[in-house]
Amino acid sequence: MKNKSYIGVSLIILIFGIIFIPRIIDKVRNNDIVEQDRLNVKDKEKTRDAGKMVYIEQYGEKKRVPDFSFVNQHGDTITNRDYLGKVYVIEFFFTTCPSICPIMNRNLIDVQNEFKGEDDFGIASFTIDPEFDTPEVLRAYAENYGVTNPNWNFLTGDREKIYELANAGFGIYAGKEETAPGGFAHSGLFALIDKEGYVRSRTDSHGNPIIYYRGYIEQNKSITEGQETPQIDILMEDINNLL
Template identity: 55%
Template sequence: MKNKSYIGTAFIILVFGIYFVPKIIDRIKNNDVVKGDRLNIEGTPTSTKSDLMTIGKAPDFSLINQDKLTISNESYKGKVYVVEFFFSTCPSICPIMNRNMKLVQEAFATNTNFGIVSITINPENDTPVVLKKHAETIGAKGINWNFLTGDKTKIFEIANKGFNLFVGQNTKIPGGFEHSGFFALIDKDGNIRCRKDEFGNPIIYYDGLEQKGITAIKQDITKLLAE
């Protein structure tokens, strides 16, 4: 019985060596050993001429801004821009996001090749008139900072399926809506871009609530503007 056990163990080791060892060696050669299989999907992030990663194309959108003008992703063609999802009556994270986005805006206020897209997830309340007042209240003065509203179903689809940034309606929480506190960074060609974390994996989105995330996105906007 012991001999059979040794034979079985040896067979398993042999199979492991034949199948997995070459893969491990390849990952070491390609400096890929820290990456998990979660990155091996369609649209795998790729390197570009800067050290930022390309995640994939940002979704198309066409919505109405605070001045009742139609703004789409084509309006930002050739520009670097940041996207966030919020709502004007948000009692929790939105004021922090607004304050931090204003810091981003102030850093690039005179650059016509930079813009910000703030999309409401409560369009029933956030009409162009409401959004214009909200922009004035928080001091949003960027020449390319648009606060957008439109059909709620389309907006939720842009967020949840297009950007994969969670938004949802929840009557059990203050404000009635919930959403992520992340900012998406888009390059001049309409691609979602980001830096890598300490393990070499793409962060995908930037933390809009912490100073570390704001510092990082400002640095990376500068890089993309120079491309």
């Protein structure tokens, strides 16, 4: 009886080896099986998707730039339709900002210079202090920073409409706040818009859209202290991809 049991067990092992071992070898060759402490297959797929350009969706639909109409630094009326056919960056700022705006706009000057001579690239900078930031003030500000791109408009107009565009239209906070530096609070984020007027971004290492691009980091704080880095380099890459 014992000999029969040994024979039965041996047959099972032989059948297992014939059927399954070649499959296991194939999986190892195809990198489908990895060490336990490495990413699983789904995580590897997400990692491969990092940096992929995607549309931002809201309520199941691709998010478009809301309609807007404001006056630029030259006294001309500029609308979202003027940017159709162009890839452009949107920011919210104010000229007397003592904190993040100078950093953001110096970074945008670098972006401008990277795409010098590119007719299909532009920037739209909306002031959140339109009472002070008249077209004349905005023109002087643009000249001081070295703005040369003819498609970079510094826009002013009705304050409530600008705040509605920032807060409801983009979800980029802007508002009057007495305790904030300069009396106004806003985020240091840039939005990227494609030639058809859709909000676009890249995906992170988890496959999720980053939505907006960080335009600055706080001064006197190092990355080792947990401070995130600005995303100007990847913004330039994504502008180039959309162009």
